Amino acid sequence: MQTLLQVTDLSISYRSASTGRHHAAVSRANFEIAPGEVLGLMGESGCGKTSVALATLGLLSRDNAEVTGSITFRGENLLAMGEKALQRIRGAGISMVYQVPEIALSPVMRVGMQIAEVAHAHQQWDWKKCRDETHSILARVGLTPTERICSAYPHQLSGGQLQRVVLAQALICGPALVIADEPTASLDARSQADFIALLRELKQGLRISLLLISHTPEIQASLADRIIVMKDGEIVEEGSFDRVYWNPVHPYTRTLLRRDRETTRVHSEREHSADGELVWWRERL
Amino acid sequence: MAGKTLKMDSETQFGAGGAESLVRIERLTKWYVQRRALTRAEFTVHALDDVSLTIYPGATLALVGESGAGKSTLGRCLALLEKPTSGEIWFEGKDLLKLDRKELFPIRRQIQMIFQDPASALNPGMTAGEIIAEPLAIHREGTNAQRRERARELMEQVGLPASAKDKRPLEFSGGQRQRLAIARALALEPKLIILDEALSSLDLANQELILKLLADLQVAHSLTYLHISHDLRLVSEFADEVAVMHDRRIVEQQPAAELFIRPRSRYTQGLLAAMPSLESICDGRLA
Amino acid sequence: MIKFATKRLIHATLLLIAVSFSSFALLQLAPGDFFDEMRRNPQVSMQTVNTLRTEYGLDQPLPVRYERWLRSVLKGHLGFSLASNSPVTPLLRKRACNTLLLSGTATTLAWLLALPIGIWAAVKRGGSADRIWGFATSTILTVPDLVLFLALLLLAVRTGWFPTGGMVSAGTDDFDAWGKAKDISFHLMLPAMGLALATIPVLIRHIRASMIEALESPFLRAARGHGIPRARLAFRYALPAASNPLVSLFGFSVATMLSASALAEVVLSWPGLGPLLVESILSRDVFVVVAIVMLSSLFLVAGNLIADLLLFASDPRIRTE
Numbered sequence: 001m002q003t004l005l006q007v008t009d010l011s012i013s014y015r016s017a018s019t020g021r022h023h024a025a026v027s028r029a030n031f032e033i034a035p036g037e038v039l040g041l042m043g044e045s046g047c048g049k050t051s052v053a054l055a056t057l058g059l060l061s062r063d064n065a066e067v068t069g070s071i072t073f074r075g076e077n078l079l080a081m082g083e084k085a086l087q088r089i090r091g092a093g094i095s096m097v098y099q100v101p102e103i104a105l106s107p108v109m110r111v112g113m114q115i116a117e118v119a120h121a122h123q124q125w126d127w128k129k130c131r132d133e134t135h136s137i138l139a140r141v142g143l144t145p146t147e148r149i150c151s152a153y154p155h156q157l158s159g160g161q162l163q164r165v166v167l168a169q170a171l172i173c174g175p176a177l178v179i180a181d182e183p184t185a186s187l188d189a190r191s192q193a194d195f196i197a198l199l200r201e202l203k204q205g206l207r208i209s210l211l212l213i214s215h216t217p218e219i220q221a222s223l224a225d226r227i228i229v230m231k232d233g234e235i236v237e238e239g240s241f242d243r244v245y246w247n248p249v250h251p252y253t254r255t256l257l258r259r260d261r262e263t264t265r266v267h268s269e270r271e272h273s274a275d276g277e278l279v280w281w282r283e284r285l
Numbered sequence: 286m287a288g289k290t291l292k293m294d295s296e297t298q299f300g301a302g303g304a305e306s307l308v309r310i311e312r313l314t315k316w317y318v319q320r321r322a323l324t325r326a327e328f329t330v331h332a333l334d335d336v337s338l339t340i341y342p343g344a345t346l347a348l349v350g351e352s353g354a355g356k357s358t359l360g361r362c363l364a365l366l367e368k369p370t371s372g373e374i375w376f377e378g379k380d381l382l383k384l385d386r387k388e389l390f391p392i393r394r395q396i397q398m399i400f401q402d403p404a405s406a407l408n409p410g411m412t413a414g415e416i417i418a419e420p421l422a423i424h425r426e427g428t429n430a431q432r433r434e435r436a437r438e439l440m441e442q443v444g445l446p447a448s449a450k451d452k453r454p455l456e457f458s459g460g461q462r463q464r465l466a467i468a469r470a471l472a473l474e475p476k477l478i479i480l481d482e483a484l485s486s487l488d489l490a491n492q493e494l495i496l497k498l499l500a501d502l503q504v505a506h507s508l509t510y511l512h513i514s515h516d517l518r519l520v521s522e523f524a525d526e527v528a529v530m531h532d533r534r535i536v537e538q539q540p541a542a543e544l545f546i547r548p549r550s551r552y553t554q555g556l557l558a559a560m561p562s563l564e565s566i567c568d569g570r571l572a
Numbered sequence: 573m574i575k576f577a578t579k580r581l582i583h584a585t586l587l588l589i590a591v592s593f594s595s596f597a598l599l600q601l602a603p604g605d606f607f608d609e610m611r612r613n614p615q616v617s618m619q620t621v622n623t624l625r626t627e628y629g630l631d632q633p634l635p636v637r638y639e640r641w642l643r644s645v646l647k648g649h650l651g652f653s654l655a656s657n658s659p660v661t662p663l664l665r666k667r668a669c670n671t672l673l674l675s676g677t678a679t680t681l682a683w684l685l686a687l688p689i690g691i692w693a694a695v696k697r698g699g700s701a702d703r704i705w706g707f708a709t710s711t712i713l714t715v716p717d718l719v720l721f722l723a724l725l726l727l728a729v730r731t732g733w734f735p736t737g738g739m740v741s742a743g744t745d746d747f748d749a750w751g752k753a754k755d756i757s758f759h760l761m762l763p764a765m766g767l768a769l770a771t772i773p774v775l776i777r778h779i780r781a782s783m784i785e786a787l788e789s790p791f792l793r794a795a796r797g798h799g800i801p802r803a804r805l806a807f808r809y810a811l812p813a814a815s816n817p818l819v820s821l822f823g824f825s826v827a828t829m830l831s832a833s834a835l836a837e838v839v840l841s842w843p844g845l846g847p848l849l850v851e852s853i854l855s856r857d858v859f860v861v862v863a864i865v866m867l868s869s870l871f872l873v874a875g876n877l878i879a880d881l882l883l884f885a886s887d888p889r890i891r892t893e
Contacts, residue, residue, distance in 0.1 A: 044488035057797050090799035104794040108812045108888055117808070118798045153888045159352075169798060188351045188515050193559040215489060218518075221566040245567050255490065258563060326575075 010069035040224030058086040092122040095170040101162035112150025160191030308340040313372035332358040334533040347520040350530035394473035401482035403462035407454040414450035439468040460491035651859025671844035678767035690779025709773035721839040737841030782814035823879020
């Protein structure tokens, strides 16, 4: 099967405006994503993961970012493409689910309109069809009643709802690859759990590849097939999630996956509450 | 985390031995009135609803809840940054809300606060040394030279190199900035430190380091901590006691061990059910 | 909503009373009254002057005069112009219309030019076009309005392209309606251009600043990441988000429509409220002065109200909180 996305020797460095010096954000990264696969990208802030995502979509400013290497999508090198060609791919071939949905949406435009705009920019549909598709994608991500959501403004919706809205924006054109940048970072525990369940459901339903950027091991454990671990711009470990979790090689991987402490299950009691089982294991140092 | 063992036993020193509480918040309520844009019609926003909380000396109490539950408001009221609408805050036997400015001034130094975003909590125009010495200057302690010396001491205690005293906050990394904020909080030798989501903006490695630092400082200076956080999993790593806030009220307050194993309120049960442990998820994958 | 409207109405009324009373009082403070000019004329005896004074009630104390004026206003009469010996209202009406014609044209012209230029400068920020516009606006801003108008006047005189004053040519009564309109527009060009030129630089800078803020905001980068084309990004995403401060600015333009053109009218001889105000102040024509000031205040209040309502209508964050 042909790989969907192939990243070869990708290096990104930023030129600092104040000092004029170059700061390497990513050094010679190599990885690939197959169709229908979920690749988890783990690492701390500043390790270069967001830079990789932005470079893939061609969103890095050419003035202060130097990008070398190649990012091949369906056989074409994205880094060599002009703005017009990239515009066609963004949102339709590769789309992004943004980290803080509150600021990723225009505050003065209705939410339904912002989703329909993405469809209108890529498909040859008329506005009515775009709106219909918006309703169906909103239903798909669990935002009902769709009429009310469509006519709402971002400040009228909760964080969890907004995260689903940006997800809908990313899905409406049926892209082959979705990049999710820390999709649950701004959500509280319950919304987080719901969103992960949604992603899992969509993963099974749609044939989409997902580049899941998140430093939270619970999220990667719930969704990823394979993971790569980045530290200071370099990929330090790579492999199937199960292999990496049970047998981490690099010490940094161990830290990220919280495998670097002795885990003793102190208490394991099962409580039956009115709506089901409650299991909580404590990890004790 | 060296030097800190988590209490498993619910019969701890909290209250059982008749220990004096450090802080006792009684029936705190806060609401404020805002006006709509064009019509200027008034509407009330309720932030706290009849909240009562007790903190014992030397303990680490975590206050958890979803965003909007009122945790930050409670922290700010305790830090005397906001005035509650009604209720009492007893600190070492005095009701802080009944004191006037002069009487309150010497007590303010006993309660310090560390904020979520150190970049915006530290004056970007001041150097690190000046920032740490500023509280001392406000309380008119010591001469300039003595304050500088104390700032140097504190920087050492929090693990910042003394050479950094002339740097500005933005020249430090996120973790270092938080250490700077901690050093500033320690300057006046407080009894209680309130940490409002102080770890949320840090990455994993830094979270661990700062927690260790806080634990060491707690032992060295007999500090009491009130940790406000929305991250229940993180809280399970260090808290002695946990109070859960929901919808402007405290729904449960228990020693940490009890709460995570036998949560009493449905809300806490719901929260814990939504957070399966990493181990259980990975086990589930193999099935 | 009714409560809101009544509150605003009460505020406006109180404002107008305060303004009118202050105008009366300030004019009283200025030495002399209307008839002082007449006193200089040796042919008119002191007695005549005093009789005239009593007749027009100018010897009464301030509160009495104010109260009589207030009563007459409530009946609909704005008073009597001593200089032109005619009631104030029709005099004001004609002049006010002239002023509105001028400032309305100038404001429309200014905004029509400033919007595309501001947007263009924002989209091409940092580039050569942006720098040129920045230089141009700075230059015009530093030149005092008076110099600007005089320069235009000079231009008109030297080249003969524009009429150099007045609103109509001699013999205007012989024109038909279309001819009259053409004649007035011809005369309107110079003062309208001058006034527009005086206000455009500030508008351009504000529009540019708001647009840049919108263009650099995260949601715009997010939309770009979805493949929205550049033109749409600027007009459908950035401009609406940038319009908040611009709506307030527009309201301000409306609010000052009666007052901002005063200098232009005087220098370029446009028969509007400006010259009338100056003359009336100098000759202590009390009722005219008060009426003009009040009218301007009314416009100010109305302009603010329009700005608030526009903001309410255009920004969903305010509307639906």
